Structure formats: structure tokens, C-alpha cells
Amino acid sequence: MKRGAALDPRNGEPYHWLGMVLMRMGHPDEARITLRRSIELGSPHAEQSRSLLASLG
């Protein structure tokens, strides 16, 4: 998943999905960073990323 995000580092979408997977795997800190990156890059799912970030606190 990280490789997928690195392949297209200016695309926010892979970061969004990677953030969700990290969250599910129980890595909230990494998930937080990744979801922020997704929002910064303008992912089409930025709104959902924001919601997830909020839920992480």
C-alpha cells in the first residue's frame, strides 16, 4: 500500500485508502499523518479523510 502511494506521490487518493487501512490495523499516529497528507494533496475523498481524522481525535 505504501508502495502504491509512493508511485504517485502527488495523488491524494492512495493516501486516503492507506490511512484507512492503517487506522483499521491499529496505527492511529501513522493513520493521522497519512490522512492529513491525503487532505493536503486534494484527494477526492478529502471530506471522508477529515471525518476520520476527527474520529481519531
Add this chain to the structure above:
Amino acid sequence: MIEAAATNLRKVLLVDGEAILREVYTEEARRAGLEPLVAAGAEDAWRIFRDEQPDVVVTDLDLPGEGSGADLIQRVRATSLGAIIPVIAVSPGKRAIRGVTDAVILHDVDDFLDKPVHGERLLWRITELVEGRPIGVLSQSGNANDLDRAVSLDRTLDFLQGRLEERDVATLFFSFFATGRSGKLCVMEGKEVIQVWFHRGWPVFAESNIDGMDLSQWLVRGGKVDGDAMAEARTEWMDVDRSLGVVLISRGAISARTMFEENQANVDAVIATLFSWTVGNYYVEYSQSPMTYEPPETVSLQRSPTHYVVEGIRGHYSRERCTEILSTAQGRLEVSDAAPFILRELVDPYYYENVIAQMGQGGTAPKLLQMHPFDKDDDALRAVCALWVVGGVVEKISAEQLRRVRRSTASQADRIREAVASAASREHPDVRAAREARIRARLDRRKKRAAERRKSDVASIMNALDKVSAEVAYENGVKLLARRRYDEAARTLEEAVRLAPHMAKWYSTLAQAYLAMEDAGPEELDKALQRP
């Protein structure tokens, strides 16, 4: 280590009336590592052909002076050497299309090119036509004049049948290999049948009704395809105009690369079995035009026919059988410069160096058979027998034998040629025009496919197979995801990503599959997954 002879460059006879084109061809041929022999007219070309025995002939059909290109081709094809080497005709343009079709029909030209001919393109065609044939066999050996094999090497034949007791499997393999032709070899023993398809002299597909040898059984028993998936694919295959292999790949039951590799392994196994047969009926169908012949499955690019002949003989031929084959030699034996190229395929330094060194001391076949290690070592005898069959060991035959063979093959070729000419003269003009149109269409397809083939080599084919498999896996993964079969979707998408790790977008889909695999999770995640 045996060194290749210094004279092992392939000789190409280039015949063209235009001096500037001869210069261009000569320069390009040298750059490509070929030895160019040039002639301005048919008579010069004929003299060079007899003296130099080229590996390939390329001739313009419209030549100045006495004799046309078609006349030259006819003379060349009537010789035992000319019957087996590739001949390319160059056409001066569409006006000569009638001449071209005549040349193709009557003289079995391997290919023709329209002028102006690009030097690089011409050399690519030459390389393709001589590929797989060991250097030296065609230019030096007596194989073309071998009494036993002259019939099977006659390019005018399109069908051959008989019993294995008379002409063994290795010789039948050799007949494809030496002529670079396409076609099918079918051998029957009792109720068991084995068929091998050849493309340009290379075995590409094999099948058999022997239990476990059928490719579909092979795939299921080897655990490469699930039994249910095979049954479903078979059902679909009955309704579509595609091979079973293609159906399996398109359904994602097997990756294209695995299919390619398993087909190769299946070909190996079936051919290995075939070489153990000593009795049975056979028939051979030769196709004059490789491009009209369609192999039923993927094309093999991994092993030459030489590999199978050498391995088959070493694996299955007894001392008596080898001795019998070698005893057909009547003249002085020599090791051709093709031998190192043939034995290079065997990772075995003993056979590569020692046996050939022993051969150097030989003379005739009876003397050779008494020599150490041949009088004790059956493996060495088998190696030499294999070299004899595929042309690594050649026989210098007497002038009298040569005359006899030439009379025999020339009269046979003349009879067939007369029959074709006679049939052509009786043909209605419309029928002939339709036949010529079919030939032109076939040649067009041949050129188109040849251009496509030029772009690929083994590596690129394997990469393409991976790409196809990856795309199939991805599409199937997406379908499974939509059907909420998340575990299967994740596994299928993992396979897609493994085969095509550069496809950034696919990782996102894989992530969705991973996330969906978990039944429980934060509400936000589930909500996110609901999006279309």
C-alpha cells in the same frame, strides 16, 4: 573447448541488377555479421550459388541480361541444397505481382519483399528465416544429399506417411528443423496418439490421448487450475471460437505466464514420451507457408528442435538403434562447425569437448563405432548419433552418390512442378485470379504478423503475459468486490498488484478489499465503503 570455425558466417547471396542496391545490401549484410555474395544477373548468381553454397538467396525477380529471377529460383530449388535453404524474392513493384505469385506458387519462395527494400528490413527477414538452424549445416553438410533423408527434406512434399520402423522420430523432427517449415507430426501406436505442431521448424504445441498428457488434465493434476474452474472453462470453450487456454486465461483461472510455462512443460513431456516409441504409424503434414498455419496454443520460444532430438536420442535410443542410424553413412565423416552450437544446449562438458575431440580422429562410420569411447560408452554413442541426425556430424559422400541423389530429387521435384504447371494451365482465369487474391491476402497477413513479431522477444512476451494476467486479475477482483466476495477479491487483487506493481490506482482498490474483509469496524469506515 571447441572453437567455432572462422568461416561460420552465414552466407547470403544477394542478386540485384542495380549497382547502388548491391552496395547497400552488401554494407548492411556486413554490419549484420553476414558474409555477402553479390551478383548482378541470373548467370553470375547461379555460378556463385554452385561455388559458394549460400545459406540464403535473395533475388530480384526482374534481372538484366539472360535469365529472370524466377528462372534463377527454379534452378536453385531444383538442387538438393536449394530445396532447403530460404529464398526471398524481391518484387519491382505491383506490376510484377503476377510474377511474384508465380514464384510463390511454383518455386516455393519463402518470402517476397516490395521494392524499395530497406536494408535493415531485409536483414531482419533473413535472420528470422535462418533462426534455429545451426550455422554450417546448410552450407557445408552432406545432409541435403543424404540418401535416407532426401525425401523428408524435399520442400516440394506436403505430406509424408509411413512406419516408425522405417523412419524414426528423430529424423521426422529433423525434417522440420532443417527446412524450418511448419506443420504437424502425428504418431499412432495402437490406440495411443501423439501429435506435435511445429512453427517454422520449432515445436510449439503437443497433445496426446495418453492419460495425464492432455494439457487440461496436466493443468488440473499439477494443481495449476482448479477442477471446477476447468469444467466451467470447458463449458464456455464449447461456445466460443477460442482455444481452451485463452478461455482459462480470460476467466482468470490461470495466469498467461503460467499457461505459457505449463504448455512448454507439457510439450517437453509429450515429446519425451514420443521419443520412446520405436513402432507405430506416422504421418507428417508440412505447410508451405508458415503464416497460414495456426498453432493451437501459445508459441514456444524456449527450446529448439535440436534440444529435443539430442535429448530424445540420449534418453531413449539403444546402442543397436544408434548403430543402425549411423550405419546409413557410407562416406567419410566430419564434424561440422554446427556441432558446438548444437551441443551448447547441453550442460555437459564431457559431450561438448571430449566426444567431438574423439570424432576428429574418426574416418568412416564403421571405424568410428569401434573407437574409444564409442565401443564402451553408450551415452557417447547416443550423443554422436544425435549429432548425426541433426547435422553436427556430416558425411562426405562420393560424386557417384551425389549424382544419384540429385537425379532422384530433381526428377521428383520436376514431376511435382509439371503437375502444378499442368493444373495451372487448365485453370479458369477467374479461378486463378481468386487463387492469386487469396495468396496476396495471405502474404499481406504474413507481412503484417511478421511486423508485429519483430517487436517482441522472449522477455517482452513474458512481460506482456504478466500484463495480460494482471489486467484479467484486476478486472476479476473488481467484479468480486462488487459481489461482496471480499476475501476472494483481496486475493485476486493481490495477484494483480504482484504482477503489475507499477499500477498505482490498483492499490486503492486492494485497500478497499482489505477494509471490506473485516465485518466490524468504525462506523466511518463502513460509511466510506458504501460510496459507489
